[in-house]
Amino acid sequence: MKKSEIVPFFTLLRDANPSPQTELEYTTVFELLAAVLLSAQATDVGVNKATRKLFPVANTPQAILDLGLEGLEGYIKTIGLYRSKAKHLMAACRILVDQHGGQVPATREALEALPGVGRKTANVVLNVAFGQPTMAVDTHIFRVSNRTGLAPGKTPLEVEKQLLQRVPDEFAVDSHHWLILLGRYVCQARKPKCWECLVAAHCDFKPKTAAPTRRA
Structure with a gap:
């Protein structure tokens, strides 16, 4: 992914979900x-x-x-x-x-x-909990970072370091939530749902997965 694509990529994700949260339930x-x-x-x-x-x-x-x-x-x-x-x-x-x-x-x-x-x-x-701009690289973030070209790496630590370098400060705190949700629900491992992906235009993955055809 070109550097010029990164801000539009995250802007689209932010516009769709301005205050992303972890899906784990907690109060403290x-x-x-x-x-x-x-x-x-x-x-x-x-x-x-x-x-x-x-x-x-x-x-x-x-x-x-x-x-x-x-x-x-x-x-x-x-x-x-x-x-x-x-x-x-x-x-x-x-x-x-x-x-x-x-x-x-x-x-x-x-x-x-x-x-x-x-x-x-x-x-x-x-x-x-503490609002620090860290990158918790799980399987979803690892896959999305490599597939999109946002932050390629062979190990979670390599991807983490790349993300810390490439993600602009304005997106840093919330970016790992957006990437997890993207990987969990859209950019899935076996068959990414490219046809409904908000950021497909900024993604390096080719060929994009076509929408399933409906049977008459």
């Missing part, structure tokens, strides 16, 4: 952290179903610890890899209570020191 920074931690290799829909039951009962680090491991597992057992995620969340809660007064830290270093929290999770929390 800790709930966001817990939801993102649980969402690895799982859908936001699946995580939301579990946290709708968990958060009314336990939505602070201490409350999660008070549940105990088996208690926590009971609430999240519908999520893939729930046993390891429960252990990570419990360990993270212990650190939050012991080292951070039960509060979620606002630095990458402190976030990535929490069990189960990698670079992508830290980027989501820094962006959504």
Whole structure:
């Protein structure tokens, strides 16, 4: 994608969705952290179903610890890899209570020191909770960035670095939301819906996927 295409690309996405939000349900920074931690290799829909039951009962680090491991597992057992995620969340809660007064830290270093929290999770929390212009590169953003030519890269980190360089400041905070939604609902892996894509004119992907023909 040419540099001159980037502003029009994001302007169209912004005009269609001026205030994009994560599809994970949360009301506090800790709930966001817990939801993102649980969402690895799982859908936001699946995580939301579990946290709708968990958060009314336990939505602070201490409350999660008070549940105990088996208690926590009971609430999240519908999520893939729930046993390891429960252990990570419990360990993270212990650190939050012991080292951070039960509060979620606002630095990458402190976030990535929490069990189960990698670079992508830290980027989501820094962006959504603290408004930092980070790029949380998941499978959707990785695919969209490469397919459109916006930020080609062979690894998520390469794509992240490219995005940080190429996305103009005015779009930086919200851009990862727009790219995720584009990849989730339009620029899908097997068959991108190019015929209904707002930004198809600025995309390098060829050939564009034609609209399915209707049977008479």
